[in-house]
Amino acid sequence: MNNDSQSRQDQVRVRFAPSPTGYLHLGGARTALYNWLWARKTGGVFLLRIEDTDTERSTQESLQEILDGLTWLGLDWDEGPSLQTENVPRHVEAAEKLLKSGHAYRCFCTKEELESQRAAAVENKVAFMYDGRCRNLSDGEVQEKLALGMPYVVRFGVPRDPSFSVAFEDAVYGRVEKKGQDIEDFVILRSDGRPLYILSNAVDDASDRITHVIRGADGIANTPKQVLVYRALGITPPTFAHMPLTLDNKKAKLSKRKHGEVVTIAYYRSHGFIPWALCNFLALLGWSSADGKEFFTREELVEAFDLQRINRSNSIFNYVPGDAKNWTDPKAIHFNATYIRTMPLEELVPYVEEELKAEGLWQDSYAADERDWFFKTLDLIRARFHTLKDFSTRGRCYFSDAYEFEEKAVKKNLSDPILGDLLPELADRLEALPQFVHDPIEDVFRSYADRKGVKAGLLINAVRTAVSGTSVGPGLFEMLETLGKGRVVSRLRGIGDRLTPAKLENEEAVTG
């Protein structure tokens, strides 16, 4: 019992706190992942808090997409999602407390005044920082302005002792210290009374009893301000762990506006990624395991993950626009392909089922009478696939007779005129086989090639293209066995009109 309450007190509590103003993107997912990993590793709690205080930009669709994305990735949360807007009264209360304790003050400067000051500073290339003029207003002056109904914001009054500085120990970056004189008297409450991020975030982290704030390094700059808020409120700040940012190949921030859908999680879902493959890839952007291992099951990654092994330098998401083969970071594709190729079949099957259903290629028998055939087929074809999409595109010929013929493949493998005579005869011989399995099929090909004085390769490649439409794929004899006698024979017999340009012309002449 005692132990329980003790451990509850020490229990790690982390959160993912996105603002629902856009899509769940790679950076956000990685932040969520690191938090989730830390919670799972420590037996802690992972909570989800939606920071929707920017009411102008927050949308329901965005929130839904974030939730869907996290669910798809398998990053389950233990508490929430809570909405930050519901906590606004608590934030305002904190601001009032700070006002009373003298840590904050009312500032009556208008936006316009500040903006012109800022513009002038930029023009003169000098640092702009609010000069704190309202800080020295007497009680009488404040009352007077309030009586006049003048709008005001609430600013945090940073101690102005020249020797004052704030410091915190970052779990990734080490000690971070900032001089008080380099910190502006920042706004914590807008003139309409709504709280701002620095305040809300700190107050919510405190009331959510967050122990570790794991977030992007872009948050490091305002962490000293938040530490100031915590202290003024008499709260012990959480441990901060800032993770390096992920940038594009020009070292610019990843954004949907600039890079398009490729930075959104939804894109990977719709383009045939295994969710865990994406997580595994993302984990390695800014973190590495001590033993150099790269592929992890969830359990293994939870076990191996450690805040201390998070990098300090930004990483680059190696996406090159316009590269058809590498439509996203090549290493991400490699991870996905490796998962597809090596994961337990029973785990892969549901993903493929979903894909085939979406493309109208699914048969209920695949889960019943033909289950064994289905598993065997997936096992045969998955080795060459990069995404789940490949099962419905490149793998189409295994599930449907309506597969495409690649022009290049037809030209390469079906252009020899002799095939017009060979293929139908070969079909007859295959049809006559009592056992339509690998070795007998191969015997038919080899002996028929011998008899006709052609290379077996000619027949093999021609048949591959005839039954699948492409020039690449698994070993032909296993492929034919999987396809089954009926399909193979009918496809070979139906191939006539695709055979040679000469033959095509003849047929046209006859018809015309």
Place this chain on the structure above:
RNA sequence: GGUCCCAUCGUCUAGAGGCCUAGGACACCGCCCUCUCACGGCGGAGACACCGGUUCGAAACCGGUUGGGACUGCCA
């Protein structure tokens, strides 16, 4: 402009002063395997940004330079 952070192959990274003529992964190239394409195996090319200092010894520590990034909102 100011404050802060970062700096190893094209990319992700290992590296806590001698284990480094710098290791792994992806991508690339070659060879092998082979009915094609993958997989796999073997091999190749490919990096410590620069300059100083500390030290017997520096990729590692210190300083500077350069480069990059973050922040600099009554956004989050």
